[in-house]
Amino acid sequence: MRIKLSKASDIGPLVRAVRKAQKMRQDDTAGAVGVSENFLSKIEHGADKAQWNKLFQVLQGLGIHVVLDLPEEARSYLPKGTEQS
Amino acid sequence: MRIKLSKASDIGPLVRAVRKAQKMRQDDTAGAVGVSENFLSKIEHGADKAQWNKLFQVLQGLGIHVVLDLPEEARSYLPKGTEQS
DNA sequence: ACATAATCCTGACGATCGTGAGGATTATGG
DNA sequence: CCATAATCCTCACGATCGTCAGGATTATGT
Structure with a gap:
């Protein structure tokens, strides 16, 4: 399940959701x-x-x-050995 | 172009690559x-x-x-209105 | 090789963090 | 409704950040 962050703070509720799914306490x-x-x-x-x-x-x-989604033009400037996904 | 981070510091070189692709100075x-x-x-x-x-x-x-890639089990715990991608 | 641009490094400063402990507040279930 | 669990909040402390300014180091192009 992939979710794109639009604000830095969007990450919070996702963390909580995953923890809950794990049935764990903070x-x-x-x-x-x-x-x-x-x-x-x-x-x-x-x-x-x-x-x-x-x-x-x-x-x-x-x-x-x-996962970082970066513009295609950046490909040639990537350090070699950069993993995809 | 999607790249999965394996270490927190992996983000650095990617930033540089994108900046270079933009032909900009730091x-x-x-x-x-x-x-x-x-x-x-x-x-x-x-x-x-x-x-x-x-x-x-x-x-x-x-x-x-x-983009965050989270386990499918977390779906039901997500706040409603969570955008996909 | 030279001159200049671009990047990096260092140190100091104020601002802010992450932790721990303690007590309030809110959920949960019996 | 009550007891307990779970989460949240506040405070103080030491540690660390991000910025600025300056100088060193490294790239770039002619």
Whole structure:
């Protein structure tokens, strides 16, 4: 299921949906993923100033893949060995 | 052109590739997007602790779309009105 | 090789983060 | 309706950010 973000804060509700689907509490997923419960709570509510690595950590922990859709013209400037998908 | 991120820092080189494809200097894109040249430089080199909103700001400015790929089970927990793609 | 452009690096500053702990508030189910 | 779970909120603290300014380093083109 692929969803395009239109605002930085759009990521929050998606995180929550996936956690709910996992039948987990903020408490455990936070622990399992390695962030504070406070942090996860703020994220789910759309806090958009979080640090990218922490946020990515949460996404990975929940099994959410991040895909970037970039203009075709950029292809030739990509570092070699860049994976598709 | 879709690329899946495997590390948080993977985003950097992609930003650079798109900027190059635009024939722009860090200087201008930074200005156009509303961040410092220093910030953009660090991002392109894989700085992963940047704030998500600033980073997203750069992606948007460059025309890079962010797509989240989440498990199908999460569908029913999504807030209504969630856009696909 | 040279001159200039473009990028990178460093340090300092104010602003903001993420965490932990504690208490309020809201859901859940018996 | 009540008890408990789950989530949220607030505060203070140390850590880190993003910006600016300046100088170094690396690319580019002639």
